[in-house]
Amino acid sequence: TDRVAAGGNVAAAWAALRDEAAGCTRCPLYRPATQTVFGEGPLDAPLMFVGEQPGDQEDLAGRPFVGPAGQVFDRAIADAGIERAAAYVTNAVKHFKFEPRGRRRIHAKPDAGEIDACRWWIEQERLLLRPRMTIALGATAARSLFGRAMTIGRERGRVQTLPDGGAAWITVHPSYLLRLPDPAAKEAEYAKFVEDLKGAQAAIA
Ligand code: URA
Numbered sequence: 676t677d678r679v680a681a682g683g684n685v686a687a688a689w690a691a692l693r694d695e696a697a698g699c700t701r702c703p704l705y706r707p708a709t710q711t712v713f714g715e716g717p718l719d720a721p722l723m724f725v726g727e728q729p730g731d732q733e734d735l736a737g738r739p740f741v742g743p744a745g746q747v748f749d750r751a752i753a754d755a756g757i758e759r760a761a762a763y764v765t766n767a768v769k770h771f772k773f774e775p776r777g778r779r780r781i782h783a784k785p786d787a788g789e790i791d792a793c794r795w796w797i798e799q800e801r802l803l804l805r806p807r808m809t810i811a812l813g814a815t816a817a818r819s820l821f822g823r824a825m826t827i828g829r830e831r832g833r834v835q836t837l838p839d840g841g842a843a844w845i846t847v848h849p850s851y852l853l854r855l856p857d858p859a860a861k862e863a864e865y866a867k868f869v870e871d872l873k874g875a876q877a878a879i880a
Contacts (some may be wrong), residue, residue, distance in 0.1 A: 714765025813848025
């Protein structure tokens with residue numbers, strides 16, 4: 676296809692985009708953060724996963740979903756039969772937003788202005804990769820991709836159409852599962868999450 680023929684150009688354009696994002700000052704979050712955490716994965720991946728923003732460990736490592744939420748994410752996609760190495764994984768907001776508490780850095784939710792300021796990057800990633808399915812993990816990713824607030828409980832688990840015509844699928848964020856205090860609820864929600872992920876893959880099979 677034209678994409679295969681243009682593969683070298685896609686790789687070069689993606690690398691240039693990533694390098695440009697490393698110096699991003701579109702919103703003030705870059706100042707206290709360690710580094711931009713850009714997306715990673717094969718550029719011809721059929722599935723693109725979009726999280727919220729890097730957490731403490733991602734900020735230090737420079738890679739998405741390597742901390743506690745990443746462990747839940749890795750287990751869930753594996754249980755859904757998806758290989759992480761075959762997927763492209765990125766975030767709606769590419770700098771860690773936090774509040775210092777003593778020596779710890781506590782995750783703070785990105786606001787609409789920060790999501791909108793960062794949207795340009797995810798749009799470029801999607802334009803370059805043209806994934807067959809973009810999976811929004813939670814409300815921040817959904818807001819970024821759709822450009823408006825979405826109710827996860829109502830919109831999850833079915834094919835959605837993005838403003839640019841691409842296919843998308845909404846599910847919960849893995850951190851949501853980590854925050855559930857009740858073990859039975861946690862297990863039930865985890866199973867629903869895995870079902871959503873299977874559904875997203877089945878939709879493009
Ligand atoms: N949570 C996210 O949304 N993204 C990450 O990369 C890590 C935690």
